[in-house]
Amino acid sequence: MLEILIFAFLGLIILTTGIMIIVEKKPVYNAFYLIIALLSMAGIYGMLGAPFIATLQILVYAGAGVVLIIMVIMFYEIEKNSFTSLKKWWTGAVLLSVLILDFVALKIDVGFPDKLGQTVKTKELSMLFFKDFIYPFELISILILVGVIGIFIFAKRGKEG
Amino acid sequence: MLEIMISIIFFVVIAFISANISGVLGPKKTTPEKETPFECGVPIVEKFKPLYTPHYFFIAILFLIFDIEAAYLFPWALIYKTAKNKGELLLILGLFFIIIVLAFTYVWKKGGLEWE
Numbered sequence: 181m182l183e184i185l186i187f188a189f190l191g192l193i194i195l196t197t198g199i200m201i202i203v204e205k206k207p208v209y210n211a212f213y214l215i216i217a218l219l220s221m222a223g224i225y226g227m228l229g230a231p232f233i234a235t236l237q238i239l240v241y242a243g244a245g246v247v248l249i250i251m252v253i254m255f256y257e258i259e260k261n262s263f264t265s266l267k268k269w270w271t272g273a274v275l276l277s278v279l280i281l282d283f284v285a286l287k288i289d290v291g292f293p294d295k296l297g298q299t300v301k302t303k304e305l306s307m308l309f310f311k312d313f314i315y316p317f318e319l320i321s322i323l324i325l326v327g328v329i330g331i332f333i334f335a336k337r338g339k340e341g
Numbered sequence: 342m343l344e345i346m347i348s349i350i351f352f353v354v355i356a357f358i359s360a361n362i363s364g365v366l367g368p369k370k371t372t373p374e375k376e377t378p379f380e381c382g383v384p385i386v387e388k389f390k391p392l393y394t395p396h397y398f399f400i401a402i403l404f405l406i407f408d409i410e411a412a413y414l415f416p417w418a419l420i421y422k423t424a425k426n427k428g429e430l431l432l433i434l435g436l437f438f439i440i441i442v443l444a445f446t447y448v449w450k451k452g453g454l455e456w457e
Contacts, residue, residue, distance in 0.1 A: 236412050244408040251401045276353065280346075287342055306416030314433055320413070321440035324406055328444035331406075332453045335399040 183290045187227060190285065193220040193278065207253040208266055211246055218242040219278045226286035232302040234286065396456065403448070410441055 197217040201210050222237035309317050417434055424430055448454065 232415060235415060239412055240405075240409055244405040248398075248401055248405060251398050255395075255398075276349075280349065283342070283345055283349075302416060303419055306420045309413075309416050310420065310430060310433055317413075317433065318436055318440070321410075321437045324410055325440050325444040327406055328403065328441075328448060331399065331402050332448045332451065335395070335453070336451075 183227060183288050186281070186285055186288060187224065190220045190223045190227075190281065193217070194224075207256065208250070211249050211253060212266055212271060214249070215242050215246050216274060216278055218246070219275070219282060223278070223282040223285035226282060227288055227290055229289050229291040229301075231286055232305060234282070238282070399453070407441075413437070 194217050197213040197220070200213040201217065204210050204213060218237060218241045222234040222242070225231075225234040225237060414434075417430065421427065421430055
């Protein structure tokens, strides 16, 4: 019963914030609602028994991805000379409560529905990473190397040109 | 579960105190003159506009990349404690890190982290 309740609540949050991302006019608030939607999705991943995916969702998407979006908004708002900030007490409260909900969802863990496929535990995933797919794993670092150097060259070219 | 909850509450209280303590304890005597940005004694010509260089964005993208790299530490840390071949695991991750540090050193040596 509790898992259905939490699933419904998370789904409701995702739907509401998804609509608010489109409806809201202030760009900073759009980014804020995006964070809430991504965090609630992490909660659903946690309930499905995929804590690693949930962590990635929080760390990479809600963390680093939205940082980039906020960076772009910052430049854009300077152009327009209009600053909107998130200095409202309820923004922090909403973020915190969604994060706590995520922890609860991680603890509930109903698991992936059997009819749809197999569940892969995080430990099995790491075994795959470090036993069967060592070379692809090392290739990721080369991909990151190429990415860093590429960004650097593009940034430098933008400065000169 | 309970430890996590307690630590969350603990950190929130600490963050709240440290964010507000200077406003509570500090002296507050403001005049309209004090609130204006400094303009060498002359009246303000235009509205205050903070400057951000695109260099911030470069640093943000670098952060994104190192964030993704840090995410690969989680599956490694999960099996390291119980693994029998610890040396091999260390070697795999060491190589991974060396290649990334190589990219970082390249950017560093080329002056990508300099603030002009």
